[in-house]
Structure formats: C-alpha cells, structure tokens
Amino acid sequence: xxxxxxxxxxxxxxxxxxxxxxxxxxxxxxxxxxxxxxxxxxxxxxxxxxxxxxxxxxxxxxxxxxxxxxxxxxxxxxxxxxxxxxxxxxxxxxxxxxxxxxxxxxxxxxxxxxxxxxxxxxxxxxxxxxxxxxxxxxxxxxxxxxxxxxxxxxxxxxxxxxxxxxxxxxxxxxxxxxxxxxxxxxxxxxxxxxxxxxxxxxxxxxxxxxxxxxxxxxxxxxxxxxxxxxxxxxxxxxxxxxxxxxxxxxxxxxxxxxxxxxxxxxxxxxxxxxxxxxxxxxxxxxxxxxxxxxxxxxxxxxxxxxxxxxxxxxxxxxxxxxxxxxxxxxxxxxxxxxxxxxxxxxxxxxxxxxxxxxxxxxxxxxxxxxxxxxxxxxxxxxxxxxxxxxxxxxxxxxxxxxxxxxxxxxxxxxxxxxxxxxxxxxxxxxxxxxxxxxxxxxxxxxxxxxxxxxxxxxxxxxxxxxxxxxxxxxxxxxxxxxxxxxxxxxxxxxxxxxxxxxxxxxxxxxxxxxxxxxxxxxxxxxxxxxxxxxxxxxxxxxxxxxxxxxxxxxxxxxxxxxxxxxxxxxxxxxxxxxxxxxxxxxxxxxxxxxxxxxxxxxxxxxxxxxxxxxxxxxxxxxxxxxxxxxxxxxxxxxxxxxxxxxxxxxxxxxxxxxxxxxxxxxxxxxxxxxx
Amino acid sequence: xxxxxxxxxxxxxxxxxxxxxxxxxxxxxxxxxxxxxxxxxxxxxxxxxxxxxxxxxxxxxxxxxxxxxxxxxxxxxxxxxxxxxxxxxxxxxxxxxxxxxxxxx
Numbered sequence: 001x002x003x004x005x006x007x008x009x010x011x012x013x014x015x016x017x018x019x020x021x022x023x024x025x026x027x028x029x030x031x032x033x034x035x036x037x038x039x040x041x042x043x044x045x046x047x048x049x050x051x052x053x054x055x056x057x058x059x060x061x062x063x064x065x066x067x068x069x070x071x072x073x074x075x076x077x078x079x080x081x082x083x084x085x086x087x088x089x090x091x092x093x094x095x096x097x098x099x100x101x102x103x104x105x106x107x108x109x110x111x112x113x114x115x116x117x118x119x120x121x122x123x124x125x126x127x128x129x130x131x132x133x134x135x136x137x138x139x140x141x142x143x144x145x146x147x148x149x150x151x152x153x154x155x156x157x158x159x160x161x162x163x164x165x166x167x168x169x170x171x172x173x174x175x176x177x178x179x180x181x182x183x184x185x186x187x188x189x190x191x192x193x194x195x196x197x198x199x200x201x202x203x204x205x206x207x208x209x210x211x212x213x214x215x216x217x218x219x220x221x222x223x224x225x226x227x228x229x230x231x232x233x234x235x236x237x238x239x240x241x242x243x244x245x246x247x248x249x250x251x252x253x254x255x256x257x258x259x260x261x262x263x264x265x266x267x268x269x270x271x272x273x274x275x276x277x278x279x280x281x282x283x284x285x286x287x288x289x290x291x292x293x294x295x296x297x298x299x300x301x302x303x304x305x306x307x308x309x310x311x312x313x314x315x316x317x318x319x320x321x322x323x324x325x326x327x328x329x330x331x332x333x334x335x336x337x338x339x340x341x342x343x344x345x346x347x348x349x350x351x352x353x354x355x356x357x358x359x360x361x362x363x364x365x366x367x368x369x370x371x372x373x374x375x376x377x378x379x380x381x382x383x384x385x386x387x388x389x390x391x392x393x394x395x396x397x398x399x400x401x402x403x404x405x406x407x408x409x410x411x412x413x414x415x416x417x418x419x420x421x422x423x424x425x426x427x428x429x430x431x432x433x434x435x436x437x438x439x440x441x442x443x444x445x446x447x448x449x450x451x452x453x454x455x456x457x458x459x460x461x462x463x464x465x466x467x468x469x470x471x472x473x474x475x476x477x478x479x480x481x482x483x484x485x486x487x488x489x490x491x492x493x494x495x496x497x498x499x500x501x502x503x504x505x506x507x508x509x510x511x512x513x514x515x516x517x518x519x520x521x522x523x524x525x526x527x528x529x530x531x532x533x534x535x536x537x538x539x540x541x542x543x544x545x546x547x548x549x550x551x552x553x554x555x556x557x558x559x560x561x562x563x564x565x566x567x568x569x570x571x572x573x574x575x576x577x578x579x580x581x582x583x584x585x586x587x588x589x590x591x592x593x594x595x596x597x598x599x600x601x602x603x604x605x606x607x608x609x610x611x612x613x614x615x616x617x618x619x620x621x622x623x624x625x626x627x628x629x630x631x632x633x634x635x636x637x638x639x640x641x642x643x644x645x646x647x648x649x650x651x652x653x654x655x656x657x658x659x660x661x662x663x664x665x666x667x668x669x670x671x672x673x674x675x
Numbered sequence: 676x677x678x679x680x681x682x683x684x685x686x687x688x689x690x691x692x693x694x695x696x697x698x699x700x701x702x703x704x705x706x707x708x709x710x711x712x713x714x715x716x717x718x719x720x721x722x723x724x725x726x727x728x729x730x731x732x733x734x735x736x737x738x739x740x741x742x743x744x745x746x747x748x749x750x751x752x753x754x755x756x757x758x759x760x761x762x763x764x765x766x767x768x769x770x771x772x773x774x775x776x777x778x779x780x
Contacts, residue, residue, distance in 0.1 A: 001699065001762060008701060008723050008753070015728045016749065128752050233752040 007230055007237045018225045020059050022077040025087040028169040032217030034060065035096055035176045037224065039210070040249040042100065044242040046107075046256060046292055050123040052232050053242045055104065057224045060097055065129045066231070072098070072135045072143070088150070092173060095147040098132065099180045102140045105131035106187040111293050114300045114376070121378055122293035128233035137188055144181045148174055172213035179206040186260070190301065197268075200261035207257065211250050259287070259295035266302055268610050274318040275498065277303060279608040279615065281375045286618070288660070290379060300376040304369075311369050312361035319357075321607075322424070323417040323469055325495035326480075326488035329353050329407070349410050356407050360400060360418050367392050371429070383436040386429050387549035393429065394553050397422040414472040420465060427462040427556065431455065431509065433549055439665040445656045446531045447546065448668055449520035450568040452513045454547075454559070459510030461556050466503040473499060501598055501606035508594035508622070512667065515587035515629050523670065525571045525578045526636060527645050528654045539565070575641065584633035592626045595619060618664070625667035635672045651675055685710065688768065693718065695758050696765040701725045702748075703758055704769075714760025721756050724748040 003009045010016065026034075038061075041054035055061055064075045075098060076082070077090060108124045108131070116122055132140070151174050183206075186199040193199060229238040244252070263284060269276045284291065284299060306314075316330060324330045334354035340347070367389060374385030400419040408415065434455045437443055443451050473496050480489040523529045534542075540561050544551070547558045559567075571578045598606065599619055608615040639648060655671040662668060676684065688707050695703045695716060705721030727735075727746045735744045 001759075008725070010699070015730070016725070017728050017730060231749070231751050233754070235753050235756060 004237060007235055009237070010230075016227065016230060018059055018227060020222050020225070022059060022063050022223075023083055023086060023090070026089050026093065026220075027218070028089060028166075028173060029216055029218040030220050031089050031093050032169065032172050032176065032213070033219040034058075034093065034217075034223055035173075036210070036214055036217050036246055037219060038097070038100060039253070040244045040246055041242070042104070043249040043252050043256070044244050045104070045123070046294060047252065048119070048122055048293070049242040050119075050125055051104070052125075052127060052229045052234060052236075053239050055100070056127065056129075056232065057226060057228055057241050058097075059223050059225055059228070060093065061101065062228050062231075064094070064097055064101065065131070068130060070134065072132070072139055075132065075135075092147045092151065092177070095143045096177060096180055099140050099144050099184050101131050102135065102137055103180070103184055103187050105133050106137065106184075106189070107294055109189070110187065110301060111297045114297050114304060115373060116293055116297065117378070117381065120381075121296075125234075137184060137192075141181060141184060144177055144184070148177045148181070151177070168213070169216055172209075172216050175206070175209040175213060179203070179210055182206050196264050196302075200257055200264065204254065204257040204261065207250070207254060214246055214250075255289065256292055256295060259291040260298050262287075263291065263295050263299035264302065265610060266299055272314065272317050273321060273607055274314050275321055275607040276610060277372075278375075279606070280611050281372070283608070283611040283614040283618070285375060285379065285382065286614075286665075293378075296376055296378070300373070304372060304376060308365050308369075311365045311372075312358075315361045315364055315368055316357065319418070319421055321495060321498060323414065323421050323472070325473065326491040327413060327476075329357065329411055329413060329417075353407065353410055356403050356410075360403050363399065364396055364422070367396055371425070379436070380440060383433055383440065386433050386436075390426060390429050390433070390549055391552050393422060393426045397426060414468070420469060423555070424462065424465050424469075426553070427458055427465065430458050430550060430553075430556070431462070434458070435666040438668050439659060441659055443546070444532060445529050446524075447542075448656075449517050449524060449529075450543075450564060451546065452517040452520065453564075453567050456510045456513035456517060457559070458556060459506050459513060463503055463506035463510055466499060466506055470496065470499050470503060497601060497605040498607055501601050504594045504598035504601065505606075508591050508598060511587050511591035511594060512622070512626055512629070515584050515591055515626070515633075516667065516669070518582035518584045518587060519629055519633055519670070521568075521571055521582045522579060522584065522633070522636060523654065525575070525582075526639070526648050526652075528636070528649065528652055528672075529670075530656075575639065579637070585630065588626055588630040588633070592623065595623050595626065599623075621664040622667065624663040625669050628663055628669040629667070632670055632672045635674055692769040694765075694767040694769060695763055696767075697758065697762045698764050699762070703753075703756065705756070708755075711760075714763060716758045716760065716763070716766075717755070718758065719755045721753050722750050723753045723756075724750045 001009050003011070038055065038058060041057070045051055045054045060077060063077045067079065069075045075094075077094060078086075108126070111122050112124055118124060151170055154170070182199070182203045185193070186203050190196060224241065226238045226241055229236075266277065266280055266284075269280060281299065281303070285296070320327070320330050328334075328350075331350065334350040335358075337348055337351040337354065339351060370385070370389045370392070374382050374389060377385060397419050400422055401416065404416045404418050407413070407418065414420070434451055437451065438448075473492055477489055477492045477496065480492065520529065543561050543564055550556075550558050571581070599616075603609050603612040603615045606615065636652065639651070643651070651674060653673040653675060655673075656668060657671055659665055689709070690706055692704060693707050693716075695718070697703070702724040703718055703721050704724065705718030708717040708719050710716045725748065727749055732744075732746050735746045736742055738744075
C-alpha cells in the first residue's frame with residue numbers, strides 16, 4: 001500500500017489514536033499557549049489554507065466536533081457523563097474553542113454567500129464536520145460571557161481556589177475571551193448587527209493586549225496532531241501543518257481587521273452615487289497587501305446585495321451623473337404615469353421616455369452587475385472577468401443604438417446618449433484590462449511598447465467621447481442658466497466638474513501611455529530592451545493573443561496587425577530623427593498637466609470623497625511615474641553620435657521593475673542607470 | 676463460468692453496495708463502480724471502517740467494567756476510492772439496503 005495514495009494507511013505499529021489526554025488539568029499559561037496557537041491557525045485558514053492543515057489539527061477542537069453533537073451542551077471534550085474533578089480552566093478553553101468554531105462557521109457562510117473561488121481565495125471544506133452550524137451565535141456569546149464572568153469573579157477569591165492563577169494570567173485569559181467575543185459579534189450575519197461600522201474597530205482594539213501577553217503563554221505542542229487528518233472525510237494523505245509564527249499571524253490579523261473595517265466604510269457613501277462606489281471599490285481592491293477573501297466579502301455582501309431593480313436604479317443614477325443630469329428624460333414623474341386606456345388617445349411623451357429607459361436599464365442590468373461583481377473579486381479574477389464581460393457590453397451598445405433613435409424622436413437631448421454611456425463604460429473596461437495586465441506582469445518587456453501604444457489609443461478615444469458629453473452639458477447649462485432655472489443649472493455644473501475630472505483622467509492616461517510608448521521605442525532603437533528569442537512563435541499570432549479580449553469589438557476596432565507592426569517595428573535612421581519622432585518629453589509634459597489639473601479639481605469633483613487619501617496617493621504616484629518617465633528619457637538623451645550599439649549597451653543598465661517596485665503598478669517605467 | 680457468464684455476473688453487481696476487506700484489517704463499504712482483470716475496484720460513496728485499537732478496547736472495558744463491552748468501529752467518509760486488487764482479502768455483497776445502517780455509527 002502506498003502512503004502517498006492512501007490517507008488511511010498506517011505504518012506497522014502506528015495507531016490512529018493520540019496519546020494526549022484532553023481531560024488533564026491545564027496550567028493557565030498552557031491555556032494561553034493553546035489559545036494563541038489556535039489564533040495562528042485561524043489566520044492561516046483565512047489566508048487560504050484548508051482547515052485540515054490548520055484548526056482541525058487541534059485535538060481539543062476535534063473532540064468538540066467528533067462524534068457530532070446536535071446541541072451546544074453535548075459539545076464537550078468528553079462524551080457522556082462529566083468526569084469527576086474536571087479542571088474549571090478546561091471550561092474556559094472550551095468556551096474559547098466553541099466560539100472559534102462558530103466564528104469559522106459564520107465566516108464560511110459569509111464568504112460563500114457571494115462569488116468566490118474555492119482554494120484560490122479561500123478553503124471552505126469542512127471534511128464532513130458541522131461547525132456548530134445549528135447553534136445560534138447568541139448562545140455561544142452567553143457561554144463566552146459566563147466564562148469571562150467566572151474568571152473575573154475568581155480574582156476576588158482566595159488564592160487556593162483560583163488554582164494559583166496569577167493575576168496577569170487571568171487578565172491574559174480574559175483578554176483572549178474578550179477578543180473572541182468581539183470577533184464573534186463582528187462576523188455575525190449583517191442583519192443582526194446594529195452598528196456595522198463599529199464592530200471591526202472594537203475587534204482591532206482588543207488585539208494589542210493579545211500581543212502584549214503572548215509571552216506569558218506556554219505552548220502545548222502535544223495537543224495538536226497531524227494524524228487527525230486521517231480521520232477526516234478526505235482521500236488526501238496528511239499534509240504538514242501550516243505554521244505561522246505568532247508575530248506574523250498577529251500582523252496579518254491586524255491587517256484583516258483593518259481591511260474589514262475599511263470595507264465597511266462603503267456605508268459612509270450616503271449618496272447612491274455609482275461613481276463614488278466605483279472609486280471606493282477600486283481603491284479598496286488595489287490595497288497592498290491585497291484584501292483577503294473575507295474582507296472582500298464584507299464589501300460585496302453590503303454592496304452587491306441588491307435586487308435587479310436595485311441595479312436598474314443604480315444605472316439610472318449612473319446615467320444622471322454622466323449624460324442626463326437634471327434631464328427631463330429621467331424625471332421621476334415619468335415613471336409614475338400609466339398608459340392611456342384608449343388607443344386613440346395621444347401617447348404621453350414622458351411615458352414613452354420612461355418606457356425606453358426602463359427597457360434599457362432592464363437590458364443593461366446583468367452586464368452592469370457583472371462589472372461590479374468582477375471588481376469585487378481577487379485582482380487576477382477581476383482582469384479575467386472583465387475580459388469576459390467586454391463582448392457582452394459590445395452587444396449591449398449595438399442594441400442600445402436603436403433605443404437612442406427612439407429617444408431622439410421624443411426629446412432634444414444629445415445624439416446617442418445611452419450608447420455613449422455604454423461606450424464609455426466599455427472603453428474604461430478595455431483600459432482596465434490593459435492596465436491590470438501591466439500590474440500583473442502579463443506582458444514581456446519587449447511587448448510593453450505595443451501595449452502602451454494601444455492603451456494610448458483607447459484612452460484618447462475615451463477622451464473624445466467624454467468631450468462630446470462635456471460639450472452637450474455646457475450647452476444645456478447655458479440654456480438653463482439663461483432660462484433662470486438656477487437649481488438645475490447647478491446640478492449640471494456639478495456633473496460638468498465630474499465629467500471634466502474623467503476627461504483629465506483619460507487625457508492623462510493617454511498622454512502618459514504615449515510617453516511610455518515613445519520611451520520604449522527609443523530604448524528599442526538603442527537595443528536596451530531585452531528581447532526574447534522566439535524561434536517557434538509568430539508575431540502576428542502573438543498580437544492576436546494579446547488582443548484576444550478586444551478582437552470582436554467594434555468600436556473600438558483594434559488596429560490591424562500591419563498598423564501595429566508599423567508602430568512597434570525597431571526604428572531605423574539617425575538618432576536625432578528617431579528621438580524627434582518619438583517625443584517623450586512633449587507627452588510627459590502633456591500628461592503632467594492633465595494629472596495636475598485633476599489634482600486641482602480635487603477628490604470631491606472626481607466623486608472619490610470617501611477615499612480621498614487613497615485617491616490623492618494614487619494620483620501622486622501617477623505623477624511620480626510621469627516624472628520618472630521624463631528622467632528616464634533624459635538619461636538616454638545625450639549619447640555621443642559615434643557610440644555604437646555595443647558601447648551604448650555598456651553605458652547603460654536598464655531594469656524593468658517588477659510589481660511592487662514601481663511608483664504605480666500600472667506604469668512600468670524602466671529604471672535606467674548610466675555606468 | 677465462461678466469459679459471457681462472468682461479465683453478466685459482474686455487471687449485475689454494478690451500483691450495488693459491497694464490503695471490501697483489505698489485508699490491513701480495514702473494510703470499505705461503497706457502491707461498486709467498476710473493476711478490472713487485476714481485481715482493482717472502484718467504489719463510490721465509500722465509508723472506511725477499521726477495528727478500534729487495543730488501547731481503546733482496554734479503556735472501554737476498564738471504564739464500563741464489562742469484559743464484553745461494545746466498542747464501535749472507527750469510521751469515516753472517504754467518497755470515491757480505488758482499492759487495489761492485490762490487498763483485497765474478502766469481498767461481500769450486502770443483500771438489503773437496510774443492512775447497511777447498522778455499520779454506520
């Protein structure tokens with residue numbers, strides 16, 4: 001029999017039983033040690049390791065869960081009659097373990113309530129063990145509180161009764177139980193929490209005492225066993241236990257609490273503004289280290305938990321923030337009208353408009369939901385899911401044009417407002433895909449020039465779309481303020497500011513991408529970019545592969561392979577000509593101006609008020625990337641004319657920085673050093 | 676038995692509950708999915724059972740004071756498994772679906 005293939009295989013003389021006696025009396029420092037070890041395993045589990053290699057290695061937890069018990073009072077370290085003289089500290093440990101198990105149960109419930117990827121994000125497998133799922137969490141809270149009370153009372157008793165427990169250790173135990181109590185309150189189902197924003201700060205506040213008193217504990221390694229895995233419902237042979245040191249686990253736990261707390265700051269967005277939410281979710285998912293599955297599910301279970309009607313409403317708000325501010329098309333009155341009974345009666349225009357908008361939102365809602373859902377996934381999934389969604393958005397745009405024609409007959413708004421909105425969303429998604437590609441190092445160094453070239457085209461296209469919307473808004477603003485409708489004019493002005501912010505963002509992206517393209521082309525000319533030899537691949541097929549998510553789109557139609565080849569071919573000619581053709585400095589200047597203008601407009605105008613600090617930081621690192629790009633260009637600018645390729649290669653060291661080593665993950669500015 | 680009879684005999688067992696004993700004193704109970712000429716057997720929805728260790732039996736006797744104390748078989752669910760033919764010592768067929776219940780603790 002093969003021990004690698006057979007999880008139940010025992011070596012000669014080996015038994016399944018552990019020689020650890022769970023009813024033995026424990027010293028308080030041992031209880032602290034066990035609790036801290038359990039905490040390390042819990043954090044490891046949150047980081048995606050299976051329960052079998054973490055919490056389920058604890059013999060105490062195993063005894064509570066197996067054989068299975070239906071009610072809380074049956075979940076004991078012993079089965080049947082309570083042994084005589086069971087040490088009271090074991091009850092304290094039991095309360096802690098039960099609360100921990102309940103926390104795991106509620107965590108799994110929360111994570112699985114939204115989209116997640118098993119084993120990629122999180123491991124929900126419980127190996128056929130029920131994690132006290134039927135026990136209500138307030139019963140567990142009661143149990144915890146009675147243990148806390150017992151410990152606090154024993155402080156006042158005579159020393160002999162408290163089993164020589166020193167005051168410090170008692171405090172340490174109370175700290176751990178208090179932390180567990182707050183954690184349990186925080187992971188409870190949302191509808192049972194009164195003040196969602198307050199629960200995670202409370203958990204964070206309970207953490208420092210754990211670290212301070214960790215040194216008091218004494219580990220009990222015997223109470224954990226890898227062997228338990230042989231008794232779980234799994235065909236996988238035992239794997240090594242995942243050991244996080246307490247210090248590492250503690251840092252990660254602090255981060256987890258902070259992420260959960262910040263995820264729930266989404267509740268601070270009081271307006272139903274989709275753009276506010278969009279920048280919130282982007283800022284949240286771009287955090288480093290990346291938020292764990294649980295923190296992300298905290299965000300998505302608040303934000304995505306709305307009905308289809310809810311998303312349709314959100315689309316309407318989105319439209320009113322872009323193409324239809326204070327527009328009669330979205331007047332709430334329109335949606336209250338009923339069709340005339342008689343077919344001879346003239347049709348109400350407002351009703352017709354409402355019908356068109358309803359039809360549009362109904363059609364767009366699934367794709368719109370998918371976009372939000374993909375943003376709430378892990379970073380790599382976000383990119384893949386957006387790639388998959390783009391073709392559907394393309395179809396939507398095509399279908400919307402007809403609705404736009406019908407709408408145009410009814411009202412004198414801009415041409416194609418609805419499809420413009422869809423088009424803008426699509427272009428943004430294309431940009432995201434390319435930029436997340438840079439972030440995730442999808443592209444090789446010699447492909448960067450081509451991808452920045454494409455990015456700059458998409459961004460300029462988006463800028464021109466936004467400009468049309470801006471012009472339309474300016475016209476309406478003029479008409480309304482001349483007509484004395486101050487309130488409506490004011491609404492349009494706010495929207496104008498936002499559209500302006502979008503425009504700066506698009507032009508800034510376009511110009512910086514252009515600068516990066518030009519910089520990489522100059523480096524190609526100097527043969528400073530490492531080029532892989534690809535004996536078995538063809539550049540046309542590689543191009544098709546990179547453009548795969550966008551092949552079907554129309555608009556924006558992807559450039560033909562010939563055009564791409566033309567743009568990225570190794571430049572030839574004199575150095576002056578090449579450097580003049582690929583104008584890095586001009587583009588950098590343009591980009592800097594656009595980003596600086598966005599900065600002047602501020603987070604409020606850009607609808608990123610709730611995440612202002614992160615927004616400003618993001619902007620600052622983008623501007624730093626602009627500057628770094630300019631510096632890189634100037635480093636290679638003054639090369640003596642007679643220097644051959646060989647000498648140029650000796651003169652410079654070019655490093656393409658990896659993820660995390662850049663000013664901004666989306667801008668791969670090469671680091672160039674002159675020797 | 677000729678080949679036709681043999682395959683007819685084996686085919687009728689497919690999907691039926693079998694008890695397979697192995698030479699390390701374990702028993703697997705699950706539905707037969709397939710088998711081959713080496714007597715390798717694939718079972719689905721399988722439970723693994725093993726004799727309780729001597730220490731457990733001794734402890735049960737001490738605790739109950741009864742030398743004929745009953746100790747349940749240790750069992751767990753393992754799902755879809757292959758049992759290599761060379762380790763199989765006995766194969767039993769469960770006649771009734773109800774008879775299975777007494778093995779599940």
